[in-house]
Amino acid sequence: MADWDAESDEESPSKPLSALPEWEPVRWGSSSGQKVSSSVRSGKEERQSPSRENWRSRADGSRGRGREYRPGGGGGGGGVAWEFRKSRESGSVPLCFRLDNSVVGTVIGRGGSKIRELEDSSGSKIQIVKGEYESDVKIFGSDETQKRAKILIDDLVKRYGERPERDSKFCGRDSTSGYSNSAQVASSANGPRRPIINWASIRENKEKYEAMKWAGLPPVEKMFYRESKVVASRSREEVAQWRKENNNIICNDIKEGEKRAIPNPVVTFEEAFQYFPEIMDTIQKVGFLKPTPIQSQAWPIILQxxxxxxxxxxxxxxxxxxxxxxxxxxxxxxxxxxxRGGPGMLVLAPTRELALQVEAECSKYKYKGFKSICIYGGGDRKGQINLVTKGVDIIIATPGRLNDLQMNNIINLKSLTYLVLDEADRMLDMGFEPQIMKILIDVRPDRQTVMTSATWPDGVRRLAKSYLKDPMMVYVGTLDLAAVNTVEQKVVILPEEEKRAYTRHFVDSLKPQDKIIIFVGKKLIADDLSSDFSLQGVPVQSLHGNREQCDREQALDDFKKGKVRILVATDLAARGLDVQDVTHVFNFDFPRNIEEYVHRVGRTGRAGRTGESVTLVTRKDWKFAAELINILERANQEVPEELLLMAERYKQHKMKLDNEKDMAKPRGRWHRDF
Incomplete structure (x- = not known):
């Protein structure tokens, strides 16, 4: 039995209805069943401040369906429950109807301002419980106050072009009895009315509307692979052995239900592109000898x-x-x-540097005159728009700038048939998921999609499940986080105040042909450290997000061409930066997570070369010690004894904190261990 049931049952026998005080609307913020008088002082009405309990989960079994808005919420039988009891005793029951969630904000207003005005004007109390698509609305009070509140709500919603009620009912009686409903109010209004959006019908016919949206588009061809006899003749044992010897390539079919056969890998360029002579000519000009492991297994799958x-x-x-x-x-x-009316291929990249790098690769392997363009924030927006409107085949873009041009109808994405999400984990880390979702709404669903990533966190799995159709997965090495095995990793544990002296000592010990990236945690430190080196006569460049785009491009160009051999950078340079002759990575500050550590280390030892990374670890970094030990052990690197002790101390520290939290938890009948 609910609280208001118990209270009314106890009070009604001892006191006749006529003896009860006259019902008055409880003002916002009332509690414990007390009414808030509204005396006029200096022409203004006094009002209590909103209660913390105004928004709360429903107390009944509908807790999981939505949130409850309780203007007069409070304990001791006050608030909506108290009003409901008074309504029952006066012979009235609450008026109940439904609103689409799209118009609930119209009724509530910012901070509950509109709903308070409705309550003051009508003398009623209003309760709104938000569900998945619709909200339940209950109006408490006498019949007359309920009518006034309902008409005010209908009028408010009508002004925003929506019909407010679904399955409106007067708790068993027809809600239209005795007064005009929303349809009548709407029909009596003067002037044109915006068309009503039937959200329920839209949800029910989602697939139909999707088909209408993409009707008339030309078909997409995807199958271009003809397996050579040499590839087809390889036995399962030969394929398994080759995959194991080439960094342990693992392939999975993620399609639900019956699994498909995984294509055999190609071990030469001819096996993959023997029927595409222009591709072979381009590869021979570049001088590559054989495909990398990811290329060998990915090409047969994508070409299918x-x-x-x-x-x-x-x-x-x-x-x-x-x-x-x-x-x-x-x-x-x-x-x-x-x-085609627009580009056919889109590559989304998380940073400007990576987007420009992909565009450079695209230009290097020019094929049949395809035009490509790189668009990114911080670049010349007008110039990028001019290039796009002239017509391009391939767009390489960062999500922010592409979403900008798309929302302004400058780029037509319905012509896309080939989509790439490059470094998907980094895009999610940078908060680009909303922009990606907006972009993919306007890309045809029967496209072909390729997603690349260096790690496989939950966010990337969710993105793959939402936007890829029955994909296959190819991962080289392991899904566990691991650094490049061609890099020698060293860890130096020292006090914070000794980091600069050690860094200068390390730079002085470098050979003339060495090239180093020094990673720092903050933009200010990047500028400070690079200024110190410049004052000491050491040529250096810095790279971080606060620098102008032209300066960032100049810094990267100077570093690639060897004009400077030291680049001080934030994690902006940790992903996708491809400078082949980087010999050392120096982590002045430990990164904010272990994934970034792996990406930093990957800036050296590229394309089969060897490299070296040095990481400075201070006491404040001890929470990363255990994860760093795992990375070092997977790569068969030496683990310092101090790092093992640091990890053990942090583990004991965490256990102590957890025990203190457990001891501090309140005990008793109301305690609930979350």
């Missing part, structure tokens, strides 16, 4: 038209793994390029 998730360490050739099949895909579509 299947969606792919490629997980591999940085510097292992993921860019070329999706670019070359993308060229073939664009060239082989049934609709000529001039008639």
């Amino acid at each position: 038209g299947l969606d792919l998730i490629g997980i591999a360490q940085t510097g292992t050739g993921k860019t070329l793994a999706y670019l070359l099949p993308g060229f073939i895909h664009l060239d082989s579509q049934p609709i000529p390029r001039a008639q």
Whole structure:
């Protein structure tokens, strides 16, 4: 039995209805069943401040369905429960109806301002419980006050072009009895009315509307792979042995239900592109000898038209793994390029530097005159718009700038048939998921999608499940976080105040041909450290998000060409930065998470080369010690004894804190261990 039931049963026998005080609306913020008098002082009405309990989960079994808005919430039988009891005793029952969630904000207003005005004007109390699509609305009070509140709500919602009620009922009686309902109010209003949006019908016919949205688009061709006899003749044992010897390549079919056969890998360029001579000519000009492991297994899958998730360490050739099949895909579509009405291929990248790097690779492997453009925030927006409107085949973009041009109807994405989400984990880390979702709404659902990542966190799994269709997964090495095995990793534990002296000592010990990236945690430290080196006569450049785009490009160009051999950078340079001759990575500050550590280390030892990383660890970094030990052990690196002790101390510290929290938890009948 609810609280208001118990109270009314106890009070009603001892006191006749006529003896009860006259019902008055409880003002906002009332509690314990006390009414708030509204005396006029200096022409203003006094009002208590809102209670913390105004928004709360429902007390009944509908807790999981939504949230409850209780204007007069409070304990001791006050608030809505108290009003409901008074309504019952006066012979009235609450008026109940439903509103679409899209118009609930219209009724409530910011901070509950509109609903308070409605209550003051009508003399009633209003309760709104928000569900998944619709909200239940209850109006408490006498019949007359309920009528006034209902008419005011209908009028308020009508002004925003929505019909407010669904299955409106007067708790068993017809809600239209005795007064005009929302339809009558709407029909009596003067002037034009905006069309009503039937959200329930839209939800029920979602698939139908999706089909209408994409009707009339040309078909998409995806299958371009003809397996050579040499590849087809390899036995299962030979394939398994080759995958194991090439960094332990693992392949999975993520399609639900019956699994498909995983294509055999190609071990030479001819086995993959023997029917595409222009691709072979481009590869021979560059001088590559053989595909990397991710390329060997990814090309047969992508050329078959299947969606792919490629997980591999940085510097292992993921860019070329999706670019070359993308060229073939664009060239082989049934609709000529001039008639497509927009670009056919889109590569989304998390940072400007990575986007520019992909665009440079795309230009290096030019294929049949395809035009590509790189658009990114911080660049010349007007110039980028001019290039897009002239017509391009391939767009490489950061999500923010692409979403900007898309929302302004400058880019038509409905022509896209080949989509790449490059470094998906980094895009999620940078908070680009909302922009990605907006972009993919306007990309046809029957496209081919390739997603690459260096790690496989939960966010990337969710993104893959939502936007890839029955993909296959190829991961090189392990899904466990691991650094590049061609890099020697060293860890130095020292006090915070000794970091600068050690860094200068390390730089002085470098050879003339060495090239080093020094990673720091903050932009200010990057500028400070680079200024120190410059004052000491050491040529250096810095790279971080506060620098102008032209300065960032100049810094990167100077570093790549060897004009400076030291680059001080934030984690902006940790992903996708491809400078082949980097010999050392120096972590002046430990990164904010262990994934960034792996990406930093991957800036050296690229394309089969060897490299060295040095990481400074101070006491404040002790929470990362256990994860860092795991990374070092997987790569067969030496683990310092001080790091093991640091990890053990932090473990004991955490156990102590957890025990203190357990002891501090309140005990008793109301205690609930969350």
